[in-house]
Amino acid sequence: MRNLSLIVHNLQPENKETPIQFIESDILGPKLFYRRNHFSFPTLTFSNYWLPVNGYVDTPRIFSMQEILKLPARTIKVVLECAGNKRGFFEPKVFGEQWEKGAMSHGYWKGVSLRSFLELVGIKEDSKEVIVEGYDYGKRTDTDRVYSFTRSVPLEKALHPDSIIAYEYNNQPIPFFHGYPLRLIVPNFYAMASVKWIKQITVIDSIYKGPFQSIDYVYYPNKNNDEGAFPVTAMNVNSTIQKPLDREILNTGTHTIKGIAWTGQGSISKVEISTDNGQNWRLANIRNSGPGDYGWFPWSYEWTVNVKGEYTIMAKATDSTNRTQPASPFWNRKGYGYNAYDKITIKVE
Amino acid sequence: MRNLSLIVHNLQPENKETPIQFIESDILGPKLFYRRNHFSFPTLTFSNYWLPVNGYVDTPRIFSMQEILKLPARTIKVVLECAGNKRGFFEPKVFGEQWEKGAMSHGYWKGVSLRSFLELVGIKEDSKEVIVEGYDYGKRTDTDRVYSFTRSVPLEKALHPDSIIAYEYNNQPIPFFHGYPLRLIVPNFYAMASVKWIKQITVIDSIYKGPFQSIDYVYYPNKNNDEGAFPVTAMNVNSTIQKPLDREILNTGTHTIKGIAWTGQGSISKVEISTDNGQNWRLANIRNSGPGDYGWFPWSYEWTVNVKGEYTIMAKATDSTNRTQPASPFWNRKGYGYNAYDKITIKVE
DSSP states (O other): TTTTOEEEEEEEEEEEEEGGGOOOSSSGGGGGSSSSSOOOOOOOOOOOOOEEESSSSOOEEEEEHHHHHOOOOOEEEEEEEEETTTTTGSOOOOOOOOOOOOOEEEEEEEEEEEHHHHHHHHHOOTOOOEEEEEEEEEOOTTTSSSSEEEEEHHHHTTTTTTOOOEEETEEEEOOGGGTTEEEEOOTTTTTGOSSSEEEEEESSSSOOOOOOHHHSSSSSOOOOOOTTTTOOOOOOOOOEEESSSSTOEEEEEEEEEEEEEEOOEEEEEEEEEETTTSOOOEEEOOOOSSSSSSOOOEEEEEEEEOSOEEEEEEEEEEEEOBBBOOSOOOTTTTTOOOOOOOOEEEOOO | TTTTTEEEEEEEEEEEEOOGOOSSSSSSGGGOBBBBBOOOOOOOOOOSSSEEEEESSSOOOEEEEEHHHSSSOEEEEEEEEETTTGGGGHHHSOOSSSOOOOOEEEEEEEEHHHHHHHHTTTTTTTOEEEEEEEEEEEEEOOOOSSEEEEEEEEEETTSTTTTTHHHHHHHHEEOOTTTTTTTETTTTTTTTOOOEEEEEEEEESSSSHHHHHHHHTOOOSSSOOTTOOEEOOOOOOOEEEEESOOTEESEEEEEEEEEEEEEESSOEEEEEEETTTTSSSSSSSSSOOOOOOOEEEEEEEEEOSOOOOEEEEEEEEEETOOBBBSSSSOOOOTTOOOSEEEEEEEEEO
């Protein structure tokens, strides 16, 4: 791992992905945790951090870090995946960061259920959403106004005990680049929901329409109009081949094909591998992630190849709710949710 | 630059490219110098380095570093470009490292003309080539034998005073990963000619047939046979757009399009930019690299755009020998010498 670093896509704002093919440990440390930003990093100058929880509630409150650290905590293993992960593979191509396969992370988050805060302030009946605002802000290319990065969580999701206000990542304070001191973690959802550098939490009785909800992070099925648009929420079932590498040249013999699979709904029930461009499929061995867990599932498959030539290798994951990766991705104008079969081509000589 | 690192393509052997779009300084330091290896890094255990120069010569000799450092030296500014740079853009795709645009470097090399060594040992009449062997070695996928990385230089090129046995890069000893203590530098040629970690130099009266010359670094125009094959030698005329980024979203207004151009023959005489997918071309401003110099040429072009929409931007360089980048690359089975117009697509909103 010492020999690896993030792959830069942009510096202003900073967008870098994980060299996912080379990740051997199951838990990703801060150094190789992808960075996805809409704006410059915020400058947090407070000497004491306070978390306001307000809006459509009985008793608005401001929580100190000391208070937060005393509340009952839980630790969950989570895949965070950028909604634009694998965007670079859409055909026709779309605009925006050309992420390959590494806009995702995997590790332990510890914090307090968002629900606990909502109970402490007492949300009013008819509350509909919980808005979480980050300290990061700036201009968008499509407007002249300044916006902060703010997203709402539907009430049902906000009340799920595993939606947490996290203060630790892998037993350490959250690294600055990933949301220090507090980050919302919404398991199962694409990572735009997991707002970094939380500034405040506001309960509302309406539907929030901020640009990171009403313009971005929306699936637009058509290139030239917004018909059929719907919001990006839970992660699609997905998998990535880590080894061999695409366009690698191998010898005849036995090779381990390995990778990871994950989903935003249930757990992974099987991963199938094809070494003949999708004609035949065989089950890979999966390392189970355990219940109550939102982690990825490492898998592997031993492949013996004696005939020289070119081979297209595919991986296809299925989850416990019977969602399966499709042969072709669902094309959408902003390039979210790519989850077609993962595919590489290698040559045996 | 502090925020940048190499982009990994492989770890065994180590192959990493420069994030070339983000390079702002003209000279590349060791940290962002691409790494291209055929084998593991050699373990150099000698406490004293000696350079044998032997073969078809009057007086074979072994030079100490002390002797070498006393010989007349020259410093040259050189582009080193991997013959496989931009390989990932060939269609149909080819096998091997999928380099994008950053398998190249730019800096000052200091050393002694190879010619000086050849004069000191006295090459015999009818000498044809000079073999330079590196300390790196290993197995290839296509054979079971162990080979060192060894290449020959045609006598005419070996006698050119700017073909040097270098011991410094940018006024420092050559970094280990780039050939310490001695590296052959052959300006104008693709960088496979610039053998790292020199073990010995041997003059021969025949044509060398090592695999890095007779199998690799050969243009094979056909997918299924070797007809029409010819060796990879001088760099093609080429250019790369550094800014804007491919698939970037911009505002209306004035933007600087900038990049670099280089050639393995003469110097760059012009760079033309099209912002309408190749219909119209305008001259970019070039910063001249100066005579006696094998460096790249930074260029820039101010572009004012007031109409929203998608734009395909192209760069096309021409050198002083009238070679121009082609619209389509010369496809070859191993994917060398890609030099089609550089091309990006952006959106203005």
